[in-house]
Amino acid sequence: MTPPPAPGPAASDAADRAAATAVARTAGADVPEGVVLLGVRHHGPGSARAVLAALDAYRPQAVLIEGPPEADVLVALAADPAMRPPVALLAHVVDDPARAAFWPFAEFSPEWVALRWAAKAGAEVRFIDLPAAHSLALRAPTGEEPAPPTVPEGVPAAPGAGPGGIDVRVDPLAVLAETAGYDDPERWWEDAVEHRGGADEGDPLAPFAALAEAMAAIRALHGDGGHDQDPVREAHMRLRLREARRAYERTAVVCGAWHVPALAGRTAVAADRQLLKGLPKAKVETTWVPWTHRRLARASGYGAGIDSPGWYRHLFTAADRPVTRWMTKVAGLLREEDLPVSSAHVIEAVRLADTLAAMRGRPLAGLGETTDAIRAVMCDGSDVPLALIRDRLVVGDVLGEVPPDAPAVPLARDLAREQRTLRLKPEALDRELDLDLRKDTDAARSRLLHRLVLLGVGWGEPARGRDGKGTFRETWRLRWEPELAVRVAEAGIWGTTVASAATAKAEDAAAHSGTLAEVTATAEACLLAGLPDALPVVMRVLADRAALDTDVAHLAAALPALVRAVRYGDVRGTDSAALGEVAEGLALRICVGLPPACTGLDADSAAAVRAQVEEVHRAVALLPDPALRDRWAAALRTLADRDETIPGLLRGAAARLLLDDGRLDAEQAARLMGLALSAGTGPAESAGWIEGFLAGGGMLLVHDEKLLALVDGWLGGVTAEAFSDVLPLLRRTFAEFEPGVRRTVGELARRGPSAVRRPGGEAAEPGLPGFGTTLDPSRAEAAAHTVRLLLGTTTTTDLGTHGDGGADDD
Incomplete structure (x- = not known):
């Protein structure tokens, strides 16, 4: 690119004088002629304003920015009107997309301001940090490092970075704040930088010279103290800076303030090249992706130490009276939530915030003062509305936008096309989506969301649907997170479209499943996601695994998901006959093998089998074959009638299931209970039977006096020594009853023989407490x-x- 023509003589002289002033103030550092080093705090609105003022004053021909050089080809997109921050540069290894890094830019980021200024002024833009091809290759493979992708430390800020977002183990802002007598680095930064206003209008480069001097002093005192990659990164920056000096008369460098002393010092070219020699390299791809304020504020992953991105954006965009404008925003939000806030509240809150700032010796009310004033004036001292204000305004749900023609993997382009077609716009705010699967558009949305779940792209997660809406209803909770762009890139190895990638992933998941339940879950996912091409492969694996697996527990764990898959296939119009045949075969094998599998189990194993029996019972009830339901009932009857070789928990649960299905009448249930609670049965075994039988609810005891009398008579005959053993089981059983049921059972038991028919006796006062005995x-x-x-x-x-x-x- 041919350098743009230099500005006029007056502007050039003024810029040269400003540059000379900055050089003179950089603590003796030997800054090259024709270069200004703009050390910044990443995502600092004060730094962003200062960078804009410095660029306007110096008018550089080239702007060098801390970032991956692979993104140079994407710089032009920053000037696209469709690009709306926050956005991020994404770089990932082609063969291993999980090894990825983000370089986020907010509207108040100094780097973003520099990009926009250069695009408007026609200046050359280059990223000068260590190439992502090296920084990502230095990472461990994803198989060895399962942590989610994060920004490489110091590029431009790292997980665990200090409050300044500067990538060093020694937090320079904390050192400077302590030196200035502050115990809070954030408060010091606000007072020293964010609230300066136009204090440096005479010399826009003065703040950078002062910050460079401070960083040089800290590095001299504490050593380089940075990340292990800092020497390599700074060597690469110096080499790129030398290249720019040879091509341009005026160059501006926008980088983390920590790096300024290293870029200003004299270092041999050979020494820098030696540091870069032999670095590992990987093939990478880069693109722009949307980012969110909430992601900037997150402590995990890429946090950059920004607790209040919404507040920072306000400080950067508010032309004047930032406190008054902030209070107006807060009032508008509270009014939307139907809270009584008037203009008088706004006036008093502004006055209180200014008063607090004056009392605390601050040049302007900061976030702490405005929050205290809002709590006192608008929230009546309550922290509940403050939580809403923090979530919506202090942090915010802003989601950036990227032009459609930005480079992307084919899968990402297909996903974007599907989102536009189905009118499913990614949003940073949690959103519930109700789908009616009888409608074509909603059915297509459901298939897309299920395919993304199968691919590991967690844009949406199924939520519990509204009661009484039928199986044709589906509810999703949607929320788009920036790192999902990495998940989409990872899923790109399976195919170029969402459908083909989900099909390939399902086939691979079935082939490599460790258990039969995992295969059936994959089959269910194929039906939900509408993947007919994957279903035959999954069915072959399922049939082979089911034929070889003889463990009843495995079969019982696999059946419910398989039956759900058959049902969902009917709702979506998918042919699931083959799945139905496999499900019936599994159910028959469970009926045959269940009684022997329940023999000789300990308490924990019995509890696990009981949960599986209840799941299988619900699944068999959904199968269309009545003969199969009869076989299952016969298996349950075998369990209920067996001796103590089968745990009482399972025998009681089987009796209750048969009773609820009408295959066991009250007299038969009473006979089984009488046997279980007889004197020849141990107290613990009897308590287990009671727990299994009453797990379906306690209303049975309220309406059947005979059963209640059996339980009451058995409990009254338990010895004192055994009572302490059975009490925890009974408390756990009765704790599951509804409060009203517990109260009624207790009242009936309290009233004694007059209310409870003892064995061989009669009830003197039939009916329930509080009700008459006759109509x-x-x-x-x-x-x-x-x-x-x-x-x-x-x-x-x-x-x-x-x-x-x-x-x-x-």
Whole structure:
């Protein structure tokens, strides 16, 4: 690129004088002629304003920015009107997309301001940090480092970086704040930089000279103290800086303030090249991806030490009176939530914030003062509205946008096309999506979301649907996170479209599944995701595994998912006949093998099998073959009738399932309970039977006095020594009852023989506590009339009796 023409003589002289002033103030550092080093705090609005003022004053022909050189080809997109920050540069290894790094840019990032300025001024832009090909190759392979992708330390800021976001183990801002007498580096930074306003209008480069001098002093005192890659990175920066000096008369460098002394010092070219010699290298790809304020504020992954990106954005964009404008935003938010906030509240909050700032010796009210004022004036001292303000304003849910023509892997382009077609716009805010699978668009949305889940792209997760809406309803909770771009790049190894990639991933998952349950889960996912091409492969693996697996526990764990898959296939119009045949075969084998598999189990194993038995019971009820349901009932009856070789927990659970299905009447249930609670059965075994039998709910004891009498009589006969052993089991069982059921059972037991029919006795006071023993015809008629009105069966006689003005009008 041919360098743009230099500005006029007056502007050039002014720029040269400003540059000379900056050089003179850099603590003796030998800054090359024609270069200004703009040391910044990454994502600092004060640094961003200072960079903009310095670039306007110096008018460089080239702007060098700390970042991966592979992104030089993407610089032009920064000037695209469709590019809206926050955004991030993404670099990933082609053969291992999980090895990736982000370089985020917010609207208030100095690097982003420099990019925009250079695009407007026609200046050359180059990224000068260590190439991503080297920094990513220096990382361990993903198989050895399962941690999620993060920014390489110091590029431009690292996980665990200090509050300044500067990539060093010695936090320079903390050192400077302590030197200035502050115990909070953030507060010092706000007072020294963010609230300076136009204090340096006479010399826009003065703040950078002062910060460079401070960093030079800290590095001289503490040593380089940075990350292990810092010497290599700074060597590469110096080489790129030398190249720019040979091509341009005026060059500006925007980098982390920590690196300024290293770039200003004299170092031999050969020494720098020696540091870079022999570095590992990987093939990488780069692109722009959307980013979020919430991701900037996150402590894990790429946090950069920014606790309040929404507040920082406000400070950068508010032309004047930032506190007043902030209070107005807060008031608007609280009003949207129907909280009573008036203009008088705003006025008083601004006055209080200014007063607090003056009392604390601050040049301007910061986030702490505004928060205290909002709590006192607008929130009546409550922290509940403050949590909303922090979530919506201090952090914010801003999601950036990237032009459609930005480079992307084919899978990402296909996903973007699907999102546009189905009108599913990625959003940073949590969103619930209700789908009606009978509609073509909603069914297609469901297939897309299920395919992404299969690929490990967690854009949405299934949520519990609304009760009573049927199986054709589906609810998703959606939230787009920036790192999903890496997941999409990772999934690109499976195919170039979402459908083909999900198909290949499903086939591979089935072939490498460790258990039969995992294969059935994959089969279910194939039906939910609408992957007919993958289903035959998965079915072959499923049939082979099912034929060879003889463990009833494995079969029981696999059946529920398989039956759900058959059902979902019907809802979505998918042919699932083959799955139905396999499900019926698994159910038959479970019926045959269940009783022997339940023999001689300990307490923990019995509890696990009980949960599986209940799952299989629900699954068999959904299968269409009545003969299969009869076989299952016979297996349960075998369990219920067996002796103590089968744990009482399982025998009681089997009896309850049969009772609920109407395959066991009350007399038969009472006989089984009587046997389980007889004197010849140990107390612990009897308590286990009770736990299994009553797990379905306690209303049975309320309505069946005979069963309650059996339990009450057995419990009254337990010895004192055994009572302490059975009490925890009984408390756990009765704790699962609803409060009203527990209260009623307790009342019936408290009333003793008059309310509970003992074996061989009669109840003197039938009925429930609080209810009469006989029917009151007049009160019953009033209730019956209301029921007839609801059912629409009211007759003319009824209206005459209970109509307007009637004596019995209710």
